[in-house]
Every structure is written in structure tokens, then in C-alpha cells.
Amino acid sequence: MHEYPITEQIIKICTKHCREADAKRVLGVKLVVGDSSGFIGESIQMYFDIISEGTPCEGARLEIVRVKPQLRCPSCGEMFVRAPMSFACPKCGTDGEPTEIGKEFYIEQIEVE
Ligand SMILES: [Zn+2]
Incomplete structure (x- = not known):
């Protein structure tokens, strides 16, 4: 449920960007969401369609780039995505x-027209 306020925030940011760019509407938004960010991309997608109604973001394509969390091996320095039930390098x-990889949550791109 906590995706609702964050989606509202995203739409606010995109709307502001749209106005500042003197554009009519937002065409697309690219959002980077790490699997360890605590946010679920699917929920954001769902709320986005609901909350964006009547805003310049209505009908915008929301692209969510998922980032799988990576671990770093303390012995050999290898960065890797862990296998299910295992942390082994x-x-x-x-x-x-x-590591910090997988905790990302940010807007990478806003496309306006
Ligand atoms: Zn290793």
C-alpha cells in the first residue's frame, strides 16, 4: 500500500517537469526500481494509471526498470546476483x-511533448 504516496510523488514531479518544459503532456516516464528498494513496480504501475487521471501524466507510458540486488564477495571482489537460498559467491x-545495488529508486527519464 505504501506505493500510493510514492506514486503521487512521481506524478507531482512529472507534472512539474512538464510545466517547466512548457509541454502539454507527459508521454513516458522511466522509473528505476531496485528489488530491495521496498517498492513493488507492479503496484506503482497500477496506482500510476489511477492517480494520473486528469493530470498531464494521463495516458503516459510508465516504464519500470527493475534492478536485481547484487552481493559482493569479500574474498575475491566478485559482484553477483545471488541464487535462491544461497549467498555463496x-x-x-x-x-x-x-551492496547498494538493488536499493535504487529514482526517475531516470521523463519524456514530454
Ligand atoms: Zn568470491
């Missing part, structure tokens, strides 16, 4: 440590 078998 694919190169040397040491348990990986969490």
Missing part, C-alpha cells in the same frame, strides 16, 4: 555481502 564460494 559463484567464483570462490564465500558468502557475499549486501
Whole structure:
């Protein structure tokens, strides 16, 4: 449920950008969402269509780029996406440590017309 306020925020930002660019409407929005960001892309997509009604974002294409969390191996430095039920480095078998990759949440691009 906490995707609702964040989607409202996204639409506010896009609407502001649209006005500042002196454009009529927002055509597309590219959003980067890490799987560990705490937000679910599908929910944002759903709320986006509802909240954008009557705003310059209505009908805009929302593209969500998902980022899989990566771990970093403390022994060999390998960055890897962990396998289900495992934290082991694919190169040397040491348990990986969490990184910032996968916690992303930001608007990468707003396309206006
Ligand atoms: Zn390793």
C-alpha cells in the first residue's frame, strides 16, 4: 500500500517537469526500481494509471526498470546476483555481502511533448 504516496510523488514531479518544459503532456516516464528498494513496480504501475487521471501524466507510458540486488564477495571482489537460498559467491564460494545495488529508486527519464 505504501506505493500510493510514492506514486503521487512521481506524478507531482512529472507534472512539474512538464510545466517547466512548457509541454502539454507527459508521454513516458522511466522509473528505476531496485528489488530491495521496498517498492513493488507492479503496484506503482497500477496506482500510476489511477492517480494520473486528469493530470498531464494521463495516458503516459510508465516504464519500470527493475534492478536485481547484487552481493559482493569479500574474498575475491566478485559482484553477483545471488541464487535462491544461497549467498555463496559463484567464483570462490564465500558468502557475499549486501551492496547498494538493488536499493535504487529514482526517475531516470521523463519524456514530454
Ligand atoms: Zn568470491
